[in-house]
Amino acid sequence: MELYQSLVAVNPVTLIASICNLFIQLFLFKKLFWDKILNILDQRRQAADQEISDAKAAHAEADAIKATYEENMRQAKEKADSILMNAQKTATLRSEEIIGQAQAAAAQIKSKASADIALEKKKAINDAKNEISGLAMAIAGKVVARELTTADQAGMIDRFIDELGDNV
Amino acid sequence: MEISITGAKVLATIENVPLFGTVQITQTLTASWLVMLIITGLCIWLGSGLRVTNISRKQAVAEMAVTSLLKFVRGNMGTGFDHYIPLIGTIFITSVVSNLISLVGVWSPTADLMTELAWALVVFVLITYHKIKSSGILSYLKGFLDPIFVLAPINVMSECFTPISMACRHFGNILSGTVIGTLIYGALTAANSALFGLLGSSMYVAIAVTVLGVIPAVLGYTRKQKKLLIVGAIVAILGVLAIFTNLGATYPWLTVGIPAIPSLYFDWFGGCIQAFIFCALTTLFIKQAAGD
Numbered sequence: 001m002e003l004y005q006s007l008v009a010v011n012p013v014t015l016i017a018s019i020c021n022l023f024i025q026l027f028l029f030k031k032l033f034w035d036k037i038l039n040i041l042d043q044r045r046q047a048a049d050q051e052i053s054d055a056k057a058a059h060a061e062a063d064a065i066k067a068t069y070e071e072n073m074r075q076a077k078e079k080a081d082s083i084l085m086n087a088q089k090t091a092t093l094r095s096e097e098i099i100g101q102a103q104a105a106a107a108q109i110k111s112k113a114s115a116d117i118a119l120e121k122k123k124a125i126n127d128a129k130n131e132i133s134g135l136a137m138a139i140a141g142k143v144v145a146r147e148l149t150t151a152d153q154a155g156m157i158d159r160f161i162d163e164l165g166d167n168v
Numbered sequence: 169m170e171i172s173i174t175g176a177k178v179l180a181t182i183e184n185v186p187l188f189g190t191v192q193i194t195q196t197l198t199a200s201w202l203v204m205l206i207i208t209g210l211c212i213w214l215g216s217g218l219r220v221t222n223i224s225r226k227q228a229v230a231e232m233a234v235t236s237l238l239k240f241v242r243g244n245m246g247t248g249f250d251h252y253i254p255l256i257g258t259i260f261i262t263s264v265v266s267n268l269i270s271l272v273g274v275w276s277p278t279a280d281l282m283t284e285l286a287w288a289l290v291v292f293v294l295i296t297y298h299k300i301k302s303s304g305i306l307s308y309l310k311g312f313l314d315p316i317f318v319l320a321p322i323n324v325m326s327e328c329f330t331p332i333s334m335a336c337r338h339f340g341n342i343l344s345g346t347v348i349g350t351l352i353y354g355a356l357t358a359a360n361s362a363l364f365g366l367l368g369s370s371m372y373v374a375i376a377v378t379v380l381g382v383i384p385a386v387l388g389y390t391r392k393q394k395k396l397l398i399v400g401a402i403v404a405i406l407g408v409l410a411i412f413t414n415l416g417a418t419y420p421w422l423t424v425g426i427p428a429i430p431s432l433y434f435d436w437f438g439g440c441i442q443a444f445i446f447c448a449l450t451t452l453f454i455k456q457a458a459g460d
Contacts, residue, residue, distance in 0.1 A: 005175030005194055007343070011282055013191050014176075018200065018277075018286030025204050025262055030254040033211035037234045040218045040227075047220055 133161055171354040173347055176280050196280040203265050203277055210261075244451035252294070252454065259287050260447045267342060267439025271431065278439075279346055284338045284446075288331035291450045295330065298457035334449055341442045345434030352427050360422040367410035374414050378407025 005011065136157055176194035185191045214230040223231070237260075241253045263278060270276035277283045300308045312323040367374055381404030388396030409421050 003178040003181070005178060005192070005280075007173060007175050008281055008339075009175045011192060011194065011196075011280075013188060014194055014196050014280060014282040015286050015289075017197050018283045019290060021200050021204060022258065022262070022286060022290060025207060026255055026258045028204075028208045029211055029258045029261070032208065033215045033230070034234070034254045034257065036215040036218055037230055040220060041231065041234070043220045 129161060129164075132164060133157055136160055171350060173350050176275060194280070195275040196277050196283060199269065199275045200266070200277040200283065202274060203262060203269060206265055206269075207261055240447075241451055244448065245455040249451075249454065249458075252451075255290075256447050256450055259291075259450065260443050263287075263338070263443035263446055264440055267443065268435060270346070271435055276342060276346075278338065278342045278442075281335060281339045284335035285331065287446070288335040291334065291453065292331035294450075295453050295457045296327075298454055302457065302459040330453065334446065337449075338442045338446050341438050345431075345438050348434060349427060349431055352430055353423055356422045356426055357420045360420040363406070364410060364413045364418070364421070367406065367413070371411070371414045374407055374410035376407075377410055378404055381405070381407050 137153075140153065140157065176196045176199075178192045178194050179198065180193040182191045182193070183189075214226060214233075217224065218227055237253060237257050238250075241249065241256055245252075266276055266278040266283065270279070299311075303311070312320050312327075314323065367377055381400050381402070383400065384396050385400030385404050388394065388398075388400055412419075
């Protein structure tokens with residue numbers, strides 16, 4: 001004969017046993033499932049945090065390297081600029097110097113040439129004078145050999161040359 | 169015919185136990201142990217082989233359950249009550265498994281009021297603890313005299329009805345499912361005996377019904393008319409079952425499959441929703457008791 005409880009029965013043993021069951025179940029649930037999953041979730045969060053901080057550190061390092069590199073590049077550029085500028089300045093000075101030297105040399109050559117020309121001219125004139133005076137002497141000697149004294153002759157020749165020189 | 173709806177089956181009766189007197193060990197206990205076994209097995213299975221990265225599908229499901237439970241409790245209670253989450257999770261999973269275990273023919277522990285009352289009493293202790301903790305024992309006791317001392321009995325009653333209402337709400341829903349399931353089963357049995365009493369009275373009728381069903385079924389199949397096919401098939405199946413009945417193989421055929429349709433609502437949906445409501449009320453009551 002099977003015995004059944006009524007539909008709504010109060011059974012203190014079942015009640016107490018159910019409470020105990022609940023706590024046993026709670027313990028098992030917590031130990032076997034809940035804590036483990038939470039632990040895993042925590043570990044994952046820590047790993048993620050770690051990765052983020054690592055990434056941040058790497059980023060900072062990369063930034064530092066980049067800054068150093070840029071600084072180096074900037075310095076190199078400055079140096080190159082200054083070298084270039086110096087070279088340009090030197091070249092300008094040098095070219096001016098060369099031009100100046102050339103001009104001076106040219107001026108010297110010119111003045112020397114002028115002096116030479118003047119000297120040559122004077123020499124030529126003197127030569128011409130001597131030649132002409134010789135010539136005139138010869139001519140005059142032939143023409144007026146007898147009529148003139150030597151003194152008169154010299155005065156005459158000088159006067160003649162002077163007149164000639166003024167016209168030459 | 170007679171339908172009887174009873175409580176849990178009594179497995180053993182022990183007389184003269186100290187303090188308790190006559191003790192009845194019922195199906196509820198064994199069924200709840202089975203439920204605990206199932207849940208513990210589930211916990212071990214889900215809690216094993218956990219990895220931080222490259223997780224399995226199983227672990228993803230477990231983590232999703234944990235995070236959604238966390239979200240649920242924190243959404244209802246805020247972050248100060250995290251130590252109650254395992255309790256709420258335990259009550260929820262126990263309730264769901266207990267409600268659904270009736271689907272495989274085992275007595276559902278939640279169909280016994282004592283199970284829910286046990287949970288509700290634990291929750292009630294927590295509620296009272298938080299009430300006393302938040303306002304002090306004196307003002308807690310003074311609260312019973314509010315607004316006027318004459319109302320003290322009513323206040324005490326309203327306090328006591330919190331666990332009772334929680335337990336009865338859950339129990340009532342499971343009970344209604346059981347009752348309606350039993351009624352449908354009984355009705356189907358009655359309909360079955362009426363139908364096959366008629367069809368199974370003679371072999372000629374049974375064969376006639378079978379032929380009557382096969383013809384439209386074949387016609388519906390060849391002409392691709394689904395309605396005709398379905399109606400014909402049903403009639404033909406009834407006829408075949410009637411032939412079996414005539415041959416002496418009597419069985420309440422109609423009770424096969426059909427009760428699963430209401431059970432879809434009462435057991436699956438109702439079971440889960442009641443577990444959820446119980447847990448939601450637990451969180452809300454504790455939160456309310458703790459104040460802000």
